[in-house]
Amino acid sequence: MNDTQQTALAILDSTPAIFRLLMSNVPDDILTADLDRGWSPKRVLAHMVDVEEPGFRDRLRHVLDEAHPAITSFDAMASLEAGDYMSRPVAALLDQLEASRSETCAWLRALTPDQRARKATHDTAGEFTIDNLLHYWPMHDMAHIRGVQRMLNSLLRHEASGLDEQWDI
Numbered sequence: 001m002n003d004t005q006q007t008a009l010a011i012l013d014s015t016p017a018i019f020r021l022l023m024s025n026v027p028d029d030i031l032t033a034d035l036d037r038g039w040s041p042k043r044v045l046a047h048m049v050d051v052e053e054p055g056f057r058d059r060l061r062h063v064l065d066e067a068h069p070a071i072t073s074f075d076a077m078a079s080l081e082a083g084d085y086m087s088r089p090v091a092a093l094l095d096q097l098e099a100s101r102s103e104t105c106a107w108l109r110a111l112t113p114d115q116r117a118r119k120a121t122h123d124t125a126g127e128f129t130i131d132n133l134l135h136y137w138p139m140h141d142m143a144h145i146r147g148v149q150r151m152l153n154s155l156l157r158h159e160a161s162g163l164d165e166q167w168d169i
Contacts, residue, residue, distance in 0.1 A: 001109075004135060005116075011138035013105050016098035018145055019045055022152070023090055031090055035151035044144050044151075045093050046085030047076060052100045054079065056137055057107070063120040063130050071122045108134060 001009075023031060023041055031042040054074060062069045085093065116131040128136075 005131070008135050008138045009105055009108060011141060012101060012108070015141040015145070016094065016101050019048065019097060019148070020094050022145070022148055023094065026152070028090070030155065035155060036147065039147065039151070041148045041151055042086065042090055042093070043080070044148050045090065045097065047080055048141070048144060049093050049097050049100065050080050050083050050085060051076060052097065052104065056133065057104055060130055060133060063118050064115060069120045071120050073123055
């Protein structure tokens, strides 16, 4: 495995812990508040749990099991609602993300170079390999981590009364 693949896996491994650190001690009313156009920190976490298997792991299995399969988009918001994730406690979502991601990373580490080179075609993104998806996946994680950070930062900035501008934070 090369350095970028190892980096991708290191980020994938660390994502559940980052979410746990960001969210474990934040009050539920903040975690469930609409802080970004219908998104709350909890909704982002629920999305991460929801897409772990159908969005990533199941797609990779199709690429391994079929010759150049067609991969279709799915409605992430509809899937999120259908899974009833918002009724679950944040701690349970964090535990589920951690367990699923641990299994996923072990599975990804076991792939051979030939398996990582297998191709598929996505209906909107075009042709990709498992290795491409391995590198995209942590980018997806980091985008959502930044989203939660932005939400919490925005909430705190409102109460900082301009100190962030004076202190050049």
